[in-house]
Amino acid sequence: MSTHSHPEQVTAIVLAAGSGRRMKSARAKVLHEIAGRSMIEHALVAVAEAGVRTTVAVVGHDRDQVSAAIAAHDPSVVLAVQEQQNGTGHAVHVALESLDTPPEGTVVVTYGDVPLLSSQTLSELLVDHRAAARIVTILTAEVGDPTGYGRIVRDRDGAVTAIREHRDADDVERSIREINSGILVVDAEFLRHAVASLETDNAQGELYLTDIVGRAVAEGRPVGAHVLEDVWQTEGVNDRVQLARIGRELNRRITTHWMTEGVTIVDPDTTWIDSAVTLAADVTILPGTQLLGATVVAAGATIGPDTTLCNVEVGERATIVRTHGSDAVVGADATVGPFAYLRPGAELGEGGKIGTFVEVKNSQIAAGAKVPHLSYVGDATIGEGTNIGAGTIFANYDGVNKNRTTVGRHARTASNNTFVAPVDIGDGAHTGAGTTVRHDVPPGALAVGTSGQRNIEGWVADRRPGSTSDRAAREAQSAPTAERTEH
Ligand code: UD1
Numbered sequence: 180m181s182t183h184s185h186p187e188q189v190t191a192i193v194l195a196a197g198s199g200r201r202m203k204s205a206r207a208k209v210l211h212e213i214a215g216r217s218m219i220e221h222a223l224v225a226v227a228e229a230g231v232r233t234t235v236a237v238v239g240h241d242r243d244q245v246s247a248a249i250a251a252h253d254p255s256v257v258l259a260v261q262e263q264q265n266g267t268g269h270a271v272h273v274a275l276e277s278l279d280t281p282p283e284g285t286v287v288v289t290y291g292d293v294p295l296l297s298s299q300t301l302s303e304l305l306v307d308h309r310a311a312a313r314i315v316t317i318l319t320a321e322v323g324d325p326t327g328y329g330r331i332v333r334d335r336d337g338a339v340t341a342i343r344e345h346r347d348a349d350d351v352e353r354s355i356r357e358i359n360s361g362i363l364v365v366d367a368e369f370l371r372h373a374v375a376s377l378e379t380d381n382a383q384g385e386l387y388l389t390d391i392v393g394r395a396v397a398e399g400r401p402v403g404a405h406v407l408e409d410v411w412q413t414e415g416v417n418d419r420v421q422l423a424r425i426g427r428e429l430n431r432r433i434t435t436h437w438m439t440e441g442v443t444i445v446d447p448d449t450t451w452i453d454s455a456v457t458l459a460a461d462v463t464i465l466p467g468t469q470l471l472g473a474t475v476v477a478a479g480a481t482i483g484p485d486t487t488l489c490n491v492e493v494g495e496r497a498t499i500v501r502t503h504g505s506d507a508v509v510g511a512d513a514t515v516g517p518f519a520y521l522r523p524g525a526e527l528g529e530g531g532k533i534g535t536f537v538e539v540k541n542s543q544i545a546a547g548a549k550v551p552h553l554s555y556v557g558d559a560t561i562g563e564g565t566n567i568g569a570g571t572i573f574a575n576y577d578g579v580n581k582n583r584t585t586v587g588r589h590a591r592t593a594s595n596n597t598f599v600a601p602v603d604i605g606d607g608a609h610t611g612a613g614t615t616v617r618h619d620v621p622p623g624a625l626a627v628g629t630s631g632q633r634n635i636e637g638w639v640a641d642r643r644p645g646s647t648s649d650r651a652a653r654e655a656q657s658a659p660t661a662e663r664t665e666h
């Protein structure tokens with residue numbers, strides 16, 4: 180998405196002081212997420228990408244949570260506290276008061292709970308406002324059910340004359356289907372004086388920002404509406420049903436975007452992609468896949484089916500099947516899964532393999548190295564071309580400390596090994612099946628378990644008398660010899 184620049188100064192005011200009661204959440208409404216970003220972040224990204232330099236966010240309910248999240252996202256955003264939510268006009272007044280110097284040029288007002296509003300729409304709104312030389316331009320939309328919204332009142336010539344809030348509207352006005360999105364662009368100087376003279380003579384006893392429209396008309400200043408066809412962009416979120424609905428629509432937009440960029444998405448309905456994910460051309464995504472956070476996938480890679488990756492970097496032509504991964508790196512031409520678990524710090528080199536039922540954490544597996552089956556690799560460094568046998572456990576935790584294991588280049592370790600860290604296995608070393616490696620293995624050596632198999636006869640009869648094992652053993656021992664030696 181491009182950054183659009185504007186010749187004159189633009190200040191954004193993002194309203195986010197409302198209560199969000201209907202979310203029924205300990206978390207502030209605007210901090211609920213879709214596509215991996217909170218709603219307030221979506222709003223702040225949109226104004227920033229539209230080229231706005233100065234942004235004021237008005238906070239009130241849950242202000243500690245909301246302020247902290249905004250500061251973490253962008254510390255340059257000015258925070259204005261609205262102690263009591265006396266209406267959108269009051270919120271804008273509070274925002275203007277919080278600035279050291281009053282804004283000049285143009286002010287754009289948006290909401291923190293309208294997450295689909297795009298930077299492109301804001302830019303078009305600003306361009307339209309400037310081209311028509313208006314004092315106020317409101318973003319409007321025609322909707323099927325306008326209940327609850329402010330209505331756009333126009334005269335016979337179609338010129339906007341006022342915004343009437345639903346609760347203040349008469350039946351004729353309520354039949355108007357063109358609604359106020361709440362988003363508007365306004366001349367800064369006009370906004371300051373218009374907001375200062377708002378009154379509360381309305382059904383809700385609030386200071387309505389929307390009254391500045393009637394005020395401009397009364398003063399004979401040019402007012403207009405920018406009608407948006409894409410109604411989704413004007414929709415606010417008040418409850419979790421709307422959150423899911425808008426979240427699905429955003430996902431539809433994101434998957435559509437990547438398909439137009441050359442990504443094959445076999446089933447967009449079951450594929451979820453966060454806003455910050457980056458995909459190259461000719462990536463293939465199979466059904467049931469979630470690509471989250473700052474995941475980056477290079478050209479020709481295939482992900483899925485049924486895979487979740489969060490903050491994972493995937494190299495060219497890599498294949499990741501039925502895998503759960505986070506904060507990991509998969510090299511070019513590498514293969515992962517099915518049923519692999521990549522935990523933070525897992526790094527697989529070019530052409531390497533992490534196979535079936537393998538869990539990897541904080542480990543570097545070099546180019547061409549393979550961990551194909553049923554293993555846990557924790558805090559390890561595995562050299563290039565090395566093969567780790569099936570069912571190997573890197574025992575990294577002694578109950579107190581986590582220790583590292585290193586395995587050199589082109590080593591061949593056998594099935595069912597335990598590497599008790601800290602331990603080093605040299606380049607080209609081999610191990611025998613079932614070996615517990617407690618001591619370093621020099622390059623080229625074969626490590627085998629020292630204690631061979633010993634059978635302690637009668638142990639079960641001695642230590643587990645009367646158990647089902649004891650009974651089965653006795654039955655086997657008393658059976659005729661011929662029958663027993665048959666197999
Ligand atoms: C407002 C508009 C209405 C429009 C609708 C679109 C006014 C008077 N009405 O309605 O014309 O159709 O939005 O959704 O402007 N907020 C504050 N402080 C306040 C009040 C609100 O920060 O004191 C914030 C809310 O958090 C929210 C936004 O402003 O993000 C809109 O508030 P809300 O109460 O949802 O809007 P309405 O007044 O219903």
Ligand code: CA
Pocket residue numbers: 415417
């Ligand atoms: Ca609302």
